[in-house]
């Protein structure tokens with residue numbers, strides 16, 4: 069593997085010493101503080117105002133910092149977080165089913181297949197309960213029972229009910245809560261909000277993150293913005309696959325620009341393929357729609373026992389159905405974690421048991437629960453999801469089982485951060501899905517919302533002060549420094565090159581090609597040969613893209629093709645890095661399944677002796693293999709065992 | 715199937731716009747409306763023309779970005795859906811489809827089908843929140859909330875801020891949008907302390923943004939993709955009147971030692 073891999077120093081996560089349960093409290097008690105008078109002299113840039121960014125921007129402004137926040141949509145309320153459906157976890161133990169901070173911590177580490185950092189995950193579980201309190205105080209209308217208390221549901225990979233929800237629109241309600249807190253601070257002048265702005269570069273001065281270059285998406289103007297610290301909360305990169313459940317605009321650009329400026333990209337190949345999505349219906353498909361994991365609480369997944377069975381599902385008798393998850397995993401059944409459920413669906417379809425016109429689908433059947441609690445009962449729980457399904461497929465899931473297939477959904481990888489959520493670039497913090505921190509190689513359902521809000525409301529507001537304490541006398545950072553000038557020029561040249569390119573093919577053409585390569589070679593299962601070929605193919609695609617892409621219109625106007633071109637250019641480079649990472653990790657863990665490394669029963673085979681580390685990659689140039697840095701993962705509080713849901 | 719599209723094209727905020735005709739062929743009935751526009755745009759790019767600018771993001775009816783006025787209706791034919799949830803099976807072979815942006819003074823056109831809806835943000839910034847800072851609020855179950863109130867608050871809170879209510883209203887009124895937020899927060903005990911200031915501030919901002927008055931035509935409720943009820947408007951009117959009579963702003967206090 070030497071042509072792909074050069075290793076250097078080990079990375080230090082700077083997790084505090086002491087017993088696990090006391091680390092965070094101890095840390096908070098000992099970090100340096102910035103006094104209220106000094107906070108007014110400190111500027112913080114927050115890029116991204118989804119759950120993680122909006123909660124951070126609002127909280128930091130409440131504390132007295134000057135915050136400038138950026139998002140590319142026309143309003144922070146439209147961030148991708150709005151689409152989260154199922155729920156948010158918290159170790160409240162309201163259901164008295166034995167839940168606790170430790171159990172949530174343990175489930176998350178185990179669910180992540182022992183590839184996440186103990187100290188961070190424990191802190192996440194610890195602050196989870198505050199998130200629910202905070203959101204309720206803001207007016208988030210979570211589901212309640214008839215006694216007026218909060219209701220819970222259970223999600224995959226766990227055996228307690230700790231998921232709080234707001235019908236099938238939990239992300240919407242949480243984001244609107246964070247948006248209202250942000251709006252309050254915009255109204256008060258604590259946050260200056262830049263909607264319809266896209267960050268196109270990070271500016272470093274003396275090695276520290278000191279600002280960004282952003283494009284006003286309406287006028288095309290290139291702007292310089294400076295600050296004492298820069299926080300990225302720009303979401304995940306699932307759209308590298310072209311088809312995913314992410315919103316169309318979700319992208320890796322902010323992260324990638326930071327990566328090019330020295331920030332390490334950690335575990336890029338850890339992507340989550342969600343088991344229950346509406347299958348692809350044709351070549352025109354632009355995105356995929358998730359059917360919330362909560363449906364697996366009551367829906368049963370099956371395929372016909374007979375290969376190529378073309379009978380209508382309702383005509384296939386009970387004993388001719390293979391409820392393969394219940395068969396393979398009796399303890400967790402339909403509620404196994406996502407990676408396990410997705411691979412099992414792929415296995416059945418690849419073996420010829422798939423259903424529907426494309427044969428790339430399995431059934432998710434609600435007949436039993438409808439019999440038990442009636443169609444009305446089911447509608448009360450999942451009405452909007454059933455409706456969404458029917459609108460897209462023109463089939464009524466109350467009458468025929470849903471057809472589902474796995475789709476790209478979430479990215480566990482992201483920029484490397486230490487315990488304080490600071491990247492290896494000083495003063496650059498990364499929150500939410502954009503960082504790599506808490507989910508190892510597989511995220512449990514309802515834990516992304518929890519992590520985004522934990523990072524934004526309860527972690528970064530404390531940890532950033534420790535760093536900024538050195539800056540109370542720095543004064544405003546000038547945007548006339550040569551570093552800003554150079555970064556601005558590079559951005560302008562790049563944009564001009566796109567619109568002046570005399571190519572012929574639209575951006576989407578390249579995005580689809582890239583998606584196809586990454587999905588086939590670095591999707592639900594991977595092997596060394598395919599990954600090596602994928603790297604070659606992606607590099608060839610990159611050259612073709614720069615030669616032949618056509619971007620109509622100019623730079624000084626609203627130009628959606630130009631926006632897409634920049635994003636796809638970064639996705640192409642990221643695709644190659646994902647394959648490099650996947651090739652380097654000679655084991656299977658969580659969402660990373662290398663065909664060469666599996667147990668005789670087809671389960672993931674980890675190699676803890678050689679791969680219990682975070683792979684953090686340092687950029688070396690487009691088409692040039694990145695350099696690997698390792699953060700060893702040490703488990704002091706739990707034992708690493710083979711994950712079993714049987 | 716084959717269709718004829720007539721689309722509003724406008725270079726920029728100050729430019730003059732016009733309807734331009736585009737034929738589209740081989741449209742699959744399973745395509746979404748926006749996927750049909752994607753196909754058109756790819757053809758336009760290949761021909762060297764400028765693609766049609768339109769807004770979209772989630773493509774599943776929740777972000778409120780998409781905002782087309784199709785055949786004279788916000789979000790097109792069909793009830794309870796956004797444009798991104800509209801599928802081509804709703805159209806007939808050979809049909810002419812008219813596609814325009816939202817039309818309202820408070821939503822100026824930026825380009826083609828893209829409008830500026832930031833007035834909605836400013837209304838929320840004026841008071842559409844509960845003033846609680848991040849910190850250590852009481853336990854989430856300390857204040858039980860009747861399920862009916864919680865559910866009603868939730869129904870109001872499902873507004874996606876798309877602006878279809880404004881686009882459907884002959885007066886371009888934003889009453890449904892504003893009242894949904896007022897209701898959501900005032901139905902919850904947490905929102906009560908600020909209820910009066912909230913409704914007064916939000917209504918004042920709504921007026922300042924240039925939205926029209928409500929004359930009770932109820933078109934907004936019909937076109938709202940989330941089925942938000944005009945009962946919220948009635949509730950807001952009551953709250954507004956009550957607040958206008960009884961509210962006196964707190965006296966500014968000067969901090970001592």
Ligand SMILES: Cc1cc2nc3c(=O)[nH]c(=O)nc-3n(C[C@H](O)[C@H](O)[C@H](O)COP(=O)(O)OP(=O)(O)OC[C@H]3O[C@@H](n4cnc5c(N)ncnc54)[C@H](O)[C@@H]3O)c2cc1C
Pocket residue numbers: 115116117118119120121138139140141144147148149150151152153154155156238239265266267268301302303304313314315318319321322358477478499500501502513514515516517518520
């Ligand atoms: C369909 C779906 C359902 C889900 N359901 C659940 C669930 O039930 N429970 C759960 O826990 N998780 C769920 N998830 C995952 C979860 O929603 C996301 O991981 C989470 O919301 C990400 O939040 P974020 O704040 O990190 O990023 P986002 O919400 O993606 O926000 C990114 C922000 O960054 C901005 N941005 C990006 N790039 C730039 C740039 N270059 N310049 C300026 N601004 C930029 C955007 O404008 C936006 O404001 C779901 C995900 C999907 C796709």
Ligand code: FES
Pocket residue numbers: 769770771772773774775776777778779780796797798799
């Ligand atoms: S694109 Fe999000 S609601 Fe239509």
